[in-house]
Amino acid sequence: MEIMIVTALIAMVMGLAIQRIDNRNNQAKSAVRQLAGLSRDLHNKSRLNGVTYRLVIDMKEGSDSREPHSFWVEQASAAILLRPEQMSLSLAERERQERDRLGSEERSPTAGFSPDTSILKQPQVLPPPLIFEGVEVVGMEGLVNSGQAFIYFFPQGLSQEAAIHLRTGPTGRWTMATNPLTGRMDILNQHSPLSELRQGAP
Numbered sequence: 001m002e003i004m005i006v007t008a009l010i011a012m013v014m015g016l017a018i019q020r021i022d023n024r025n026n027q028a029k030s031a032v033r034q035l036a037g038l039s040r041d042l043h044n045k046s047r048l049n050g051v052t053y054r055l056v057i058d059m060k061e062g063s064d065s066r067e068p069h070s071f072w073v074e075q076a077s078a079a080i081l082l083r084p085e086q087m088s089l090s091l092a093e094r095e096r097q098e099r100d101r102l103g104s105e106e107r108s109p110t111a112g113f114s115p116d117t118s119i120l121k122q123p124q125v126l127p128p129p130l131i132f133e134g135v136e137v138v139g140m141e142g143l144v145n146s147g148q149a150f151i152y153f154f155p156q157g158l159s160q161e162a163a164i165h166l167r168t169g170p171t172g173r174w175t176m177a178t179n180p181l182t183g184r185m186d187i188l189n190q191h192s193p194l195s196e197l198r199q200g201a202p
Contacts, residue, residue: 025168025172027127027130028126028127028130028168028172031124031126031127031130032130032166032174032176032187033187034124035071035164035176035185036176036184036185036187038055038071038073038119038120039055039151039153039159039176039178039183039184039185040182040183040184040185041119042055042073042119042153042159042183043153043157043159043182043183043184044183045119045153046153046154046155046157046159047155047156047157049155050155051075051076051155052075052076052152052153052154052155053073053074053075053076053116053119053152053153054073054074054076054113054150054151054152054153055071055072055073055150055151055153056071056072056073056074056148056149056150057069057071057132057135057148057149057150057151057164058070058071058072058123058132058147058148059131059132059134059135059144059145059146059147059148059149060146060147061146061147062145062146063131063133063145063167065131065146068125068126068127068128068131069125069126069130069131069132070123070124070125070126071123071124071126071132072115072120072122072123072124073115073116073119073120074113074114074115074116075113075114075115075116076112076113077112077113077114126166129168129169130166130167130168131166131167131168132149132164132165132166133145133165133166133167133173133191134165135149135151135162135163135164135165136162136163136165136193136194137149137150137151137160137161137162137194138160138161138162138180138194138198139160143165151164151178153183157181158180158181159178159179159180159181159182159183160178160180161178161179161180161194161198162177162178162194163175163176163177163178163192163193163194163197164176164178164185165191173189173190173191174187174188174189174190175187175188175190175191175192175197176188177192177194177197
C-alpha cells in the first residue's frame with residue numbers, strides 16, 4: 001500500500017514537471033512564431049504606408065542578464081531613403097555611432113524613431129528561459145549579443161538581411177533568417193551563422 005502511494009506521488013510530481021516543461025516550450029515556440037509574423041507584417045506595412053520601421057531587439061546585458069529579453073517596433077519620424085547597395089552598411093555605421101553616443105546630446109541621423117503602438121501595443125517579453133543569443137546584420141561586423149540591435153524595413157520594399165539567434169535552456173537553439181526582398185523569416189532549429197546562410201542562398 002505504501003509503495004503504491006509513493007509511486008502515485010512520484011507519478012504526479014513527474015506529470016506536473018512534464019506539463020510545466022511543455023508549457024514553456026509552447027510559449028517559446030509561440031514567441032518565435034510571433035516574431036516571424038511581425039517581420040513579414042513590417043515589410044508589408046512599410047511598403048504600403050511609405051514609412052520606415054525598425055524592429056528593436058533588446059538583449060539587456062546579454063545571456064547573463066536576469067532581466068527577460070524583449071522586442072518592439074519603432075517608426076521613423078522622417079523618411080529614410082537609401083539606395084539598396086548603401087542600406088545595410090550605412091545604417092550599421094550610424095547605429096554603431098548611436099550606441100556610442102547614447103546619453104549624449106549629439107544624436108545620430110537615425111535617432112528619430114519612436115515606439116509604434118499601432119503594431120505592438122507594448123514591448124513583447126520573451127518567456128523565460130528563452131533569450132536572444134545574438135543578432136547579425138549584413139554590413140555590421142560581428143555579433144551583437146548585448147544591448148539593443150535593430151533590423152530596418154524600408155518603403156522601397158526592402159528589409160535588412162539579418163539572423164536572429166535564440167536560445168532556450170542548455171540545448172534548444174533557433175536561428176531566424178530575414179529575407180531582404182520579402183521580409184519573411186525562415187526558422188531553423190539550430191544555430192546558423194549569417195555567413196553560412198548567405199553562402200547557402202541560391
